[in-house]
Amino acid sequence: MALKEDYEARFDGVLQHLAHALEDQIKGYLEGEIRIDRVQARAKSVDRFLAKAAKKQGDAARYQEPLHQIQDQVGARIISFYLSDVKRVSDIVERYFRSVEARNLIPESEWEFGYFGRHYVLLVPDELIDPSWDRTQVPDFFELQIKTLFQHAWSEANHDLGYKPGARDLTPDDKRRLAFTSAQAWGADQIFEELFRASEAAR
Known part of the structure; x- marks a missing residue:
């Protein structure tokens, strides 16, 4: 109960305001940049924070000090049109923010399909x-x-289907279907990037 009360106080007193300020700041840094669909930042909800804090690693709690260890209490996202835009936007982010961790999230094997994206853990600007x-x-x-x-x-669809509280466990066939849709999204990105580059080259 103490953790819930502590996080609720943090959520109401700081996190929501910080998320709004971060969103405005990121939008300012990207002002005038083309092919940006949206910029969003939001505080992690109380229910989702508590669910993450309760996760286990083996028999032990995954987080001994959730308020200090969980890094996505505020999360932001930038959605761009094409794969090459991700690199351009990443360069801008790295120019203005101090990075603790930066990595491309891809499935472990080239035979697998799942989550793709550029992921950062960044210091909150003073x-x-x-x-x-x-x-x-x-x-x-x-x-x-x-x-x-x-x-x-x-x-977003994958998270809603498989990870939200109360969701049923996915069957092996469900997971294959999700992998199939991920492969289709990956293929669509490749094709749109090729078409974009061809269009740019023809100008």
Whole structure:
């Protein structure tokens, strides 16, 4: 119960305001950039935070200090049109934010299909921290994902089907169907990127 109350205080007092400030800041950095579909930032809901905090690693709790260890209490996303736009946007992000972790998330094997995207753990900028906030309630990090429209659409549907609270366990056949849709999204990204490059080359 104490964890729930602590996170609710953090969510109401800091995280929602920080998410709005981050969204505005990222939009400002990307102002004038083309082929950006949307920029969003939001605080992790109380229910989702508690569900993540309760996760196990073997018999032990995965997070000994959830308020300090869970890095996506504020999460942001940038959705671009094409694969090459992800690289362009990533360069802008790396210019303005201090990165703790940066990686491309791809399935472990080339025979597998699943989640794709560019993932960052970034330090919360000091200039966004309101002096009136309780500094102990401000997280050190936030997560940022940069994805194409197809990557975003697939990951949102996949999360809704397989990971939301109360969702039924996916059968092996369900997982094959999800992998098939991921392969289709991957193929669509490749084709749109090729068409975009051909269009640009013809100008």
